Amino acid sequence: MAIYTKEQAQALLKKVLSYSKADECEASLGGGDEGNVRYALNAVSTAGDVSSISLSVTSVYGKKAGSASINEFDDAALERVVRRSEELAQFAPENSEYMPMLGQSEFKEAITYNANTAAMTPDSRAEMVGKSLAITKEAKLSAAGFLDNSTSFSAVMNSKGLFAYNKSTDVYFSVTTRNDAGTTSGYAARGFTDVSKLDTASATRVATMKANASIGAKAIEPGKYTVILEPVAATYMLENMFRFDARSAEEGRSFLSKKGGGTRLGEQLMDPKVTIYSDPFNPDLPGPTWGGDGLPREKTMWIDKGVVKNLSYSRFWAQKKGVAPLPGPSNIIMEGGDATLEDLIKSTERGILVSRLWYIRMVDPQSLLLTGLTRDGTFYIENGKIKFPVKNFRFNESPVIMLNNLEALGKQERSISVESYRSYLIPPMKIRDFTFSSLSDAV
Amino acid sequence: MRRRDFIYLTGLGAAATALPNLSAFGKSIDVQDALNPVDAKIKKELSDAGLNAARSAGATYADVRIGRYLNQFVITRENRVLNVANTESYGVGIRVIANGCWGFAATNDVTKDGIAKTAKRAVAVAKANAKLGSAPVQLAPQKGYGEVSWKTPIEKNTFEVPIKEKVDLLLGANAIAMGSGANFVNSTIFAVNEQKYFASTDGSYIDQDIHRLFPSFTVTKIDPTKGSFETRSALSSPVGMGYEYLNPLASETVGGITPRYKNRYDMLEDIKFATKQAGEKLTAKSVDPGKYDLVLDPSHLWLTIHESVGHPTELDRVLGYEANYAGTSFLTLDKWKAGNFKFGSDKVNVVGDKLQVGSLGAVGYDDEGVGTKKWDIIKNGVLVNYQAIRDQAHIIGLKESQGCCYAQSWQDVQFQRMPNVSLQPGTAKLSVDEMIKNVEKGVYIIGNGSFSIDQQRYNFQFGGQLFYEIKEGKIVGMLNDVAYQANTQEFWNSCTQVCDESDYRLGGSFNDGKGQPGQSSAVSHGSSTTRFNGVNVINTKRKIG
Structure with missing residues (x-):
């Protein structure tokens, strides 16, 4: 087990700092155990089990900083890593933006650790994958999936008296179900802190249902459509926007920059139904309560009823601008409504239901124009009902424009980005005038 | 917490996430230590301990x-x-086959x-x-090589070049940009050295020393x-070279509307042009959408090859x-078996190549102990082969990986x-100027x-x-807001001309992502x-x- 308790971490870091001769010194310790199973064509393809732990030390003389790290922990090794960081600091050029380390703060205990997830083994992973495979075999579909669990810890201590510790667990599952002819595909993804909330069978049933419903997809003309984005689709699209950084906005190179200079702080940038905030204590999406900058992470509003409420300020930029530092989002929660996905479909005269988006890339950072494609379940809606599956589209759309064209929100749920594997609380959403620019033959 | 979050929270931040192959748990060491590889004899003894333990536990195959x-x-x-x-990550990975899995x-x-x-x-x-039951893994035969070694042919080890020289180059480039009217400039040098030792129950003990370098900037x-x-x-490329890549040579520069580079890069020259061009982009004409003939420079085309031919x-x-993540492929086995699937026009000849000197993909042996080679993938426009490893070779009738x-x-x-996947140059003499001369309405x-x-x-x-807009055979000015959309097969069948080998250059990616958990690899095109x-x-x- 590569997991240190708070007391073990504290004792080791204290010893490390006792070797320091620099003006300032910070030591951080992190590690974890990770296990995974990957399967395809209804059989396991690769599986692994990895343990790792490392100590990193930063020494500072004036405004010159150097870092070194090591993964050996005898006394000689601990002293060696401190000396290396001191040598690198002496060689380093002065950083005019260096900020002195912070002293002790009160950090609340995070709720990011779950014992059920930490207790997972190769056999329990195999059993959970077996449940998924049983569903797809019965449905005569071919499954490709991935189950990954990790338990990790991180701790930091510095010569100014700061100490912080956190321990967390995560489990991630996703599955794609396809028929042998390759003419249909369905998908589901789930991510939790507590593995007891993960039902691989029910997630696989959702994927098989999408695959079965997608047979015989028809091509319809690309153009502007009302779309309903399921949470896994909306999450991937919106995560490209969740960087509310003051500096780049004030420097004039962000979607939050204002014409003529300054930022869009305080402006109504989106529909009033849009409220986005961070909260490390949300039980459905717990986050760390401190960051590498030594600052606590608290509940922070970013977009309140469509208005830009806060921008994040690094400690250097805050000092330069004479404001309080504000760390960036530790997690992202978007408020939803009461409607179910079915309600959103029922209220749609003509539109497209999008299950998942794929290969999203920035086209223009100024307008946040993104391009990407639909995948694994795209359906035409008419008069409140799903009429037929449609072929996939490429879109060119900005999440900012999209959240101005917001018609309705459904119930918020924990969803995971298919690219970054980060979790978010995001509702399904109905958007008008979403721009599909071409058709794709991909299934 | 996932690796990416750990990096974020510990303040390694953008620098670490931008760096391919950097383990969050890597240890930093000084340059001297990095230059002393672990003795091959010690690695052989350690590997044998792993191979023996795997066999005793019931493995029918193992590699360390x-x-x-x-x-x-x-x-x-x-x-x-x-x-x-400087970071170092040192450890051991062991792969086995037991009970066929x-x-x-x-x-x-x-x-x-x-x-x-x-x-x-x-x-x-x-x-x-x-x-869970599945067909047992079937490995293509591979002879053991015994104790062998391979090293990237470099002239100057980047890790031996003093930090000051690199800092001076980057700050010198930045000063040119800021002095010519840039508002901001970021510049970087990334260097990678993989010292890897492979041992398998087939009897191979392979010691390799791989070097890569990527200088870059954004104005x-x-x-x-x-x-x-x-x-x-x-307009630099990531390369499988040493620091010599950063010593400019006039003979390695391609002239034209802006300088481009072969096996040597002139960062100070490129950034001067870049600053001027960033300004021109602010006032360039916004493109009228429609059909155009495209003239694609190798500094651009490498990525189109990567995505639409390589993958x-x-x-x-x-x-x-890869169905659950990166996806599948339209180039299904039936198209390959047919032997006449027209992937592209007859101008399109594409090779897989793990040998090309200076490329990111060049190694002596791959990570399952197979000696590397070069082969045809698209021949005169027809799909003729794929990219395979040992447990897949039998599926396409190959006797070896x-x-x-x-x-x-x-x-x-x-x-x-x-592997490196590259479009072969045209066999008839043809320059870029001659190509542009015949384009009525195009974008370069x-x-x-x-x-x-x-x-x-x-x-x-x-x-x-x-x-750049091309009208009646001439470049008439800069365009902005351009993107092109196409279907892969239609696009490669619309390929009408490829310039000759005097214009041939490599581009590449330092961090091509694939797999679950995600892994990054470096590849040239x-x-x-x-x-x-x-x-x-x-x-x-x-x-x-």
């Missing part, structure tokens, strides 16, 4: 990879150095005892999953009155092993990764930009760095300037708020 992965990065903006770091385990406890325990863990993982210019900004990134010919995708196995570090399992694109392609590699969209007729160009300008 002892890896020391060194990275150095120097990151600057304007007149400041943001970060200088793969298992993998890894540890940073590089002792005989730690390795033996890890080998047993790998066997336990294989046995747990074998219970930003702002027009505050319009609230707009433009960037121009470097769909990966055999694991074709077979469905094509040597495409790679793991990004000791703690990741090796799997099929793309230099440098890579935005990219996106579907999960079976049919529909793609690409941007670029520089766009060569081409000469190439013409495609009648491609759909869209305008990407939007306004928010």
Whole structure:
């Protein structure tokens, strides 16, 4: 087990700092155990089990900083890593933006650790994958999936008296179900802190249902459509926007920059139904309560009823601008409504239901124009009902424009980005005038 | 918490996440230590401990990879150095077949005892999953090479060049940009050294020393009155070379509308042009959407080759092993078996190549101990082969692997990764000027930009760095807001001309992502300037708020 308790971490870091001769010194310790199973064509393809732990030390003389790290922990090794960081600091050029380390703060205990997830083994992973495979075999579909669990810890201590510790667990599952002819595909993804909330069978049933419903997809003309984005689709699209950084906005190179200079702080940038905030204590999406900058992470509003409420300020930029530092989002929660996905479909005269988006890339950072494609379940809606599956589209759309064209929100749920594997609380959403620019033959 | 979050929270931040192959748990060491590889004799003894433990636990095959992965990065903006770091990640990954199923385990406890325990863990993982039942793994035969070694042919080890020299180069480049009117500039040098030792129950003990380098920059210019900004990134390439790449040579520079580079790069020259061009982009004409003939420079075309030829010919995708993440491929086995599937026009000849000197993919042996080679993938426009590893070779009737196995570090399992996939130059003499002379209505694109392609590699969209309008055989000015969309097969069948080998250059990616858990690999793609007729160009300008 590569997991240190708070007391073990504290004792080791204290010893490390006792070797320091620099003006300032910070030591951080992190590690974890990770296990995974990957399967395809209804059989396991690769599986692994990895343990790792490392100590990193930063020494500072004036405004010159150097870092070194090591993964050996005898006394000689601990002293060696401190000396290396001191040598690198002496060689380093002065950083005019260096900020002195912070002293002790009160950090609340995070709720990011779950014992059920930490207790997972190769056999329990195999059993959970077996449940998924049983569903797809019965449905005569071919499954490709991935189950990954990790338990990790991180701790930091510095010569100014700061100490912080956190321990967390995560489990991630996703599955794609396809028929042998390759003419249909369905998908589901789930991510939790507590593995007891993960039902691989029910997630696989959702994927098989999408695959079965997608047979015989028809091509319809690309153009502007009302779309309903399921949470896994909306999450991937919106995560490209969740960087509310003051500096780049004030420097004039962000979607939050204002014409003529300054930022869009305080402006109504989106529909009033849009409220986005961070909260490390949300039980459905717990986050760390401190960051590498030594600052606590608290509940922070970013977009309140469509208005830009806060921008994040690094400690250097805050000092330069004479404001309080504000760390960036530790997690992202978007408020939803009461409607179910079915309600959103029922209220749609003509539109497209999008299950998942794929290969999203920035086209223009100024307008946040993104391009990407639909995948694994795209359906035409008419008069409140799903009429037929449609072929996939490429879109060119900005999440900012999209959240101005917001018609309705459904119930918020924990969803995971298919690219970054980060979790978010995001509702399904109905958007008008979403721009599909071409058709794709991909299934 | 995931690795990416750990990096974020510990403040390694952008620098670490931008660096491929950097383990979050890597240890930083000084340059001297990095230059002393672990003795091959010691690695052989350690490997044998792993192979023996795996066999005793019931493995029918095992390989042990002892890896020391060194990275150095120097990151600057304007007149400041943001970060200088050396990192090292040292550990061992063990892959086994037990009860017909793969298992993998890894540890940073590089002792005989730690390795033996890890080998047993790998066997336990294989046995747990074998219970789920599947066809047993079938490995293509591979003879043991005994004790052999290979090293990237470098002239100057980047890790031996003093930090000051690198800082001076980057800050010198930044000063040129800021002095010529840039508002912001970021510049970086990334260097990678993989010291990896591979041993297998087939009887191979392979010691390799791999070097890669990637210098780059981005210049930003702002027009505050319009609230707009433009960037121009470097036209450098990541290379499988030493620091010699950064010593400019006039004979390695290609002239034309802006300088481009072969085996040597002139950062100070490129950034001067970049600053001027970022300014021009602010006032360039916004493109009228429609059909254009595209003239694509190798600094741009490498990415289109990567996404639309490299990925769909990966055999694991074709077979469905990547269905849950990267996707599958439209180049299904029936198209290959037919022997006449017209992937492109007869001008299109594409090779897989793990040998090319200076490329990112060049190694002596892959990460499952197979000697590397070069082979045809598209011949006169027809799909003739894929990219395969040992457990796939039999599926396409091969008697041996094509040597495409790679793991990004000791703690990741090796799997099929793309070799260098390159478009061969035209055989008839043809310069870029001659090519442009015959274009009535076209866009000349230099440098890579935005990219996106579907999960079976049919529909793609690409941007670029520089766009020039061609009218009646002449370049008439700069364009902006350009992206082109096409279907892969239609696009490559619209290829009408490829310039000769005097224009041939490599581009590449330092961090091609694939797999679950995700892994990054580095790969080059060569081409000469190439013409495609009648491609759909869209305008990407939007306004928010």
